[in-house]
Amino acid sequence: MSNxxxxxxxVGFLCNWCSYRAADLAGSARIKYPPNVRIIRxxxxxxxxxxxxxxxxxxxxxGVMIAGCHPGECHYLNQNYKAMRRYEMLKHTxxxxxxxxxxxxxxxxxxxEGQQLAAAIDSLVHDVRELGPLHWPQNWKExxxxxxxxxDIVKEHEEAMEVPA
Amino acid sequence: MSDxxxxxxxxxxxxxxxxxxxxxxxxxxxxLDVAAAFDIVLWPCxxxxxxRDVEKMADGSIDVCLFNGGIRTSEHEYMARLLxxxxxxxxxxxxxxxxxxxxxxxxxxxxxxxxxAVYKEGSMTYPENPQDVRPQxxxxxxxxxxxxxxxxxxxxxxDQTVEVDYYxxxxxxxxxxxxxxxxxxxxxxxxxxxxxxxVNTTVCDECPRKRGVKKIKKFYRTWEIIPDEETCxxxxxxLCCGIATRAxxxxxxxxxxxxxxxxxxxxxxxxxxxxxxxxxxASVIDSDDxxxxxxxxxxxxxxxxGTFYRFSLAxxxxxxxxxAEMASG
Numbered sequence: 001m002s003n004x005x006x007x008x009x010x011v012g013f014l015c016n017w018c019s020y021r022a023a024d025l026a027g028s029a030r031i032k033y034p035p036n037v038r039i040i041r042x043x044x045x046x047x048x049x050x051x052x053x054x055x056x057x058x059x060x061x062x063g064v065m066i067a068g069c070h071p072g073e074c075h076y077l078n079q080n081y082k083a084m085r086r087y088e089m090l091k092h093t094x095x096x097x098x099x100x101x102x103x104x105x106x107x108x109x110x111x112x113e114g115q116q117l118a119a120a121i122d123s124l125v126h127d128v129r130e131l132g133p134l135h136w137p138q139n140w141k142e143x144x145x146x147x148x149x150x151x152d153i154v155k156e157h158e159e160a161m162e163v164p165a
Numbered sequence: 166m167s168d169x170x171x172x173x174x175x176x177x178x179x180x181x182x183x184x185x186x187x188x189x190x191x192x193x194x195x196x197l198d199v200a201a202a203f204d205i206v207l208w209p210c211x212x213x214x215x216x217r218d219v220e221k222m223a224d225g226s227i228d229v230c231l232f233n234g235g236i237r238t239s240e241h242e243y244m245a246r247l248l249x250x251x252x253x254x255x256x257x258x259x260x261x262x263x264x265x266x267x268x269x270x271x272x273x274x275x276x277x278x279x280x281x282a283v284y285k286e287g288s289m290t291y292p293e294n295p296q297d298v299r300p301q302x303x304x305x306x307x308x309x310x311x312x313x314x315x316x317x318x319x320x321x322x323x324d325q326t327v328e329v330d331y332y333x334x335x336x337x338x339x340x341x342x343x344x345x346x347x348x349x350x351x352x353x354x355x356x357x358x359x360x361x362x363x364v365n366t367t368v369c370d371e372c373p374r375k376r377g378v379k380k381i382k383k384f385y386r387t388w389e390i391i392p393d394e395e396t397c398x399x400x401x402x403x404l405c406c407g408i409a410t411r412a413x414x415x416x417x418x419x420x421x422x423x424x425x426x427x428x429x430x431x432x433x434x435x436x437x438x439x440x441x442x443x444x445x446x447a448s449v450i451d452s453d454d455x456x457x458x459x460x461x462x463x464x465x466x467x468x469x470x471g472t473f474y475r476f477s478l479a480x481x482x483x484x485x486x487x488x489a490e491m492a493s494g
Binding site for chain 1: 216217220239240242243302303312314315317318319436437439440441443444446447448450452453455458459462463466468469470473481482483484485486487488489490491
């Protein structure tokens with residue numbers, strides 16, 4: 001079921017040296033791209049702990065983007081390779097947890113690639129919009145029966161108290 | 166004989182295996198010291214205390230409650246709330262109460278899926294069930310309405326249900342750590358509220374194996390290799406969770422050539438045990454090629470949830486598998 005008014009909430013972790021600068025470049029070049037990505041600047045894509053991605057989804061994000069320097073161009077030499085490996089590990093686990101593959105994406109974007117980053121964001125927003133909202137916290141809700149069941153226990157115990165010893 | 170009046174102690178089991186009760190008795194003759202210091206007002210497994218009597222107590226009159234087990238049903242939630250109200254100090258005793266433990270793995274399913282597996286005709290338990298009889302929260306009988314606790318879709322930890330004062334990790338907690346916790350409680354020498362009663366380091370610190378540089382080309386299942394007894398198990402490609410797991414168990418499993426599975430829970434500062442494991446394992450994979458990385462992961466870790474969240478699924482960031490595509494009701 002698709003909601004025509006659904007605007008995906010996407011959290012983006014962009015590395016300071018390449019992808020964040022690409023986003024800046026997209027801005028100064030007035031390249032239009034969807035506003036759905038909430039960008040968080042990290043010093044390196046290798047800083048992105050899988051916990052950040054999981055917390056974003058658990059807190060209600062519909063998708064997550066991780067963006068870093070191209071392989072071989074990491075400002076800190078090799079840490080984007082760590083990001084790549086963590087991303088593969090995360091994808092493998094998210095699949096088992098029932099999170100659709102398209103919601104979490106790793107992209108490489110150099111500081112000069114404002115257009116390409118904008119296109120990647122556009123593509124992710126489009127794909128997540130097709131998938132629909134994730135609404136992860138709904139997974140933890142019990143249905144209305146819970147309140148009634150608890151009230152029944154209280155009532156049952158109160159009635160039990162009235163039985164003479 | 167001491168002149169000090171005895172304190173009140175309660176032990177309760179929610180969704181658990183009973184191992185924590187046995188672990189308390191594993192303190193051997195020290196149980197007599199416990200009985201000398203405390204009146205055990207409730208311990209369904211071992212003593213005759215009644216819930217009705219607990220309900221009649223003044224709030225906060227139980228000095229310590231050791232609560233083990235996860236919150237699976239409305240009865241567990243009711244007891245968690247009752248014991249929180251009546252206890253000064255509520256301890257999440259063991260892995261189930263602290264992080265969900267093995268019952269938490271049922272969070273990969275819904276109540277509907279679990280009941281189908283047990284009650285649907287053709288199951289191992291009910292080869293015949295033509296009327297699809299299942300437990301119901303309410304059943305009208307001539308004598309009145311019978312109630313059964315409601316089985317929740319998602320198992321919760323104790324601190325997802327009520328406020329918890331302390332956590333004692335382990336599946337089950339080691340006898341000597343149980344005794345240390347009891348002594349700390351009796352002497353009033355407890356860490357700040359909300360803490361784990363235990364040490365703040367990982368199993369690696371207690372493990373005597375030699376550590377070098379870790380470069381893994383292949384992860385092995387425990388049955389695939391006989392590890393060498395001197396070298397770090399992770400370095401040999403086994404999925405040892407010692408890196409993320411809190412110490413205090415003496416690294417018992419690595420000592421017998423078995424990789425740590427994480428039963429002692431996450432160390433301080435770890436918000437998601439599985440994420441820490443994913444991160445650490447990813448760092449040691451010896452490849453920069455996405456295809457090769459994918460293959461190493463898929464071949465070596467066929468069950469990521471069972472490996473990374475065996476004890477901690479209910480306490481993880483996501484807590485359960487996505488219900489969206491699952492049968493409900």
